Amino acid sequence: MKLARNRIVGLSLTVVLATTICAAAGGAEDETPYTLVDASPTVIMALRDNGSNLTCVALDEGLIFFDASLSTRTASLFRRAMETRFKRRTIALVLTHAHLDHILGMGAFDDVEVYAAAAGRPRWEHFVGIEWDERAVKGYASVFPTLPDELPDAALRLPTAWFDDELVLGEGDDTIVIRRTGGHTVDSSSAVVGAERVVIAGDLVQARRRPYFGEPDTDFLAWINALEEWEKLEVGGVCPGHGPVIDGAELGVIRQWFQEAAASMAKTKQGGASFEEVLTDPGLPAGYWPAEDAAPRWWAYCVKRLYDAS
């Protein structure tokens, strides 16, 4: 990892958490770091319990990957597996947004073009500039427990190519349309692939788990709009940033929760509830995630973000 002037040390853990997390990482790496899921004949997702999912799109001219997870080793394994399966070279990596659990493994793609939305550049520069001293490692490891194991192999660097609001790769039936919509973060980007309209959603979809929406640049309206656009498209399947591949009907359930949560919080705030009262009882609708999922520590950031924006 390249060392640079640390801009994390000295900040509170609150800030570290609020600027880092999407959905908290799980437990230790096991022997099988992912489960392969064929979202279509040419879109293959590596389902991960720890760090983000990774997705590969097999174009005629080569392979395009989306997100790199926390782990360079896992990203390398998945890349090699897809190159063997499709007998094609890798030509690019697209990073859906600058959250560590999606980008830290990007060293597995240091020989190809790496695309990201320019709107995320400040966050990128922040992460690339971190000096990984003991305090920084400890702070981030409280959110991503396996981060200390991944850092020795990590090669975080700026993307090689920025795009603004749209990037088109491939052609014909193979076309991949990547759009930055914001929502989860201002740089949140996603792809619609080919005639089958398979969506690679990044963290705009965090399926069957609590979504992280606690960033200063989280935008609920943009997020809901992105989900609605996919529903109109009658998509052929959705590869989320976290969680299993889902269909369009489940997408509608998630979108409905976001709408109801926004409406519920607005009503609560208009009723005069203070943030402290809301934190005790957010009054949010029942989640689309398993009821037994306890609220993680970052849930408070999400509630605060929604309260402030309401």
Ligand SMILES: [Zn+2]
């Ligand atoms: Zn995220």
